[in-house]
Amino acid sequence: MSELTSNLLPATNEDTCGPYFPIYFADPALEDLTRFDPGVVGQAAGTPIILRGRVLDRHGDLANGALLEFWQANAKGVYRTPATEGEDDVDPWFHGYGRLRTASGAYGYRTILPGAAPGRAPNITLTIFSDGINRIVTQIFFEGQTGNDTDPVLLSVGAEAPKLIAKHDGRTAGGCEVYLFDVVMAGPGETPFFDDLES
């Protein structure tokens, strides 16, 4: 990483997650953002969805042991950040951050369909940690959303935009709309990834 701005401290290097991120650190509340503990009343606003897919390597094999992190706006398109603290449209029952470790490389993540932030199509930021790499980051969009044609991130990848759009699989499961999104980490069909550390 370039450190031309010399008044910044030199950053600790990121490193690979390795294959053994402890399953013990799993948090069910982060694997399903619509979930509440038994006996607790509360409900994130919005349309529940399941995002399903596979994380694939350069040879088309499943990337086992990957750690996936998700970040999104609430149903009204508002992110819960220091910048939106106290705003009326922050959903008290939805923080927008999810995480799961996939043992096999296939995943299923339950959340709500994000709303559109100003000037954007609904999307979920996906960060992948795994053995062999430092983090890689992309954004997932949803088939059929009106803002997709004008979204700056989708436009920025040109003809590769379809690689970032999750497809509705034509059915619901457990009251959730099901979307399918595969990630290709490397090689033919590689998913576009973004430089979130420097750009």
Place this chain on the structure above:
Amino acid sequence: MGKHGRVLGIGPTDNTSDQRTPRQPLRLIPEVARSSFVPVVPARYVTNPHEWDMTRTAPDRPRADGVPIEVTGRVCTASGRPVPNALLEIWSANLYGRYRHIEDHSGLRLDENHLGMGRVLTDDEGRYRFWAISPGAYLARPDIGRWRPKHIHMSISGGASRMITQMYFPDEPNNASDPMAILMGDAFERNIGKPRDPGGTDVEEGYDFDIVIGGRNATFFE
């Protein structure tokens, strides 16, 4: 900066790195979309009171085999702002190089007194502390005799600061051949714990490991 972002390096002799490292240069984030790429992890106080001491599986159990160490440090952003209430998730191999993980099929020796997993929170100044067993190195590529040098994995999440890294140990013979250390080049030095006197605590070695979270995300809301 040119028209694209970083080109990610592939760790030499690391098969998984070859299989999983994107080959295309990273794309630049359009400025209007920049803020959407900053995950803000909600405060997560998910640790048990005894987990800071990874030299035992529980307070009333004996010490695991090996040298007990204390690791302390401060988590801050590249601009020097401390990251308080950050969750550190820590995992490491036992003295024999084995993880107590269901997917570790190395066959190396398990230690009934070693879990190798713990979580601690940083305080208001971003400081943290934990005890661990100085981990064993393990043979990562038996075919070419390449070892992973001893290391402790750490995952840090606090607000817009997010990092997964490893702390290495000074003067270890396998440091120089580690694929990720090779990619880090001279900056590898930052990922080595600094030995210090453990003082009066019930451990044999002490290490300081300050963690600086770099990149635009960590300083986005400052």
